[in-house]
Amino acid sequence: SYLLTQPPSVSVAPGQTARITCGGYNIGSRSVHWYQQKPGQAPVLVLYDGGGRPSGIPERFSGSNSGNSATLTINRVEAGDEADYYCQVWDFSSDHYVFGTGTKVTVL
């Protein structure tokens, strides 16, 4: 089955840039979605189809996708960005959605 690998944790100082990677075979050819989940809350969609931002998501959140890696970039990180982040793709071979392993972003 298709696997999506994320680093377990990323630490970043306020005002700096956080980059969260999502590795998967040929992920650059797929539509990647990203979710933010704060403790005790439901996930929230922050990027869809690689770089689209739902209403209400700041421009500080952006995405890129190429080859075997997709990246969620958070510019000018704020304390409120501290959360778990998950990538997601549709696996055509199994007809399933797959979530990444998740990355905990800590704001120092």
Add this chain to the structure above:
Amino acid sequence: QVQLVQSGAELKKPGASVKVSCKASGYTFTSYGLNWVRQAPGQGLEWMGWINTNIGNPKYAQGFTGRFVFSFDTSVSTAYLHINSLKPEDTAVYYCARESTTGTLGFDSWGQGTLVTVSS
């Protein structure tokens, strides 16, 4: 505004059944697919499958066949997750999540989650 409101927490014994509801409001229920996602304690997100709220035709992910059943009632804009023969390892938070029919816009609205605890 778009809302998915799920039923409350459940405490069940092994072997019992549970039904989790997900009531939609603020949009046309049959215009969006409904997905179910499981999150075990301290773990990541796991896609369970989805149901087409127009025609039915539920699709179940690997590991969620047999004991798990998706259904819906359009008259009350509500989707249901039914789990039979509960096991302790079914203890988790279960989320419903809306998805556009294009499949390229992600899960843009989520329920608040329902904690199901299975314990003797």
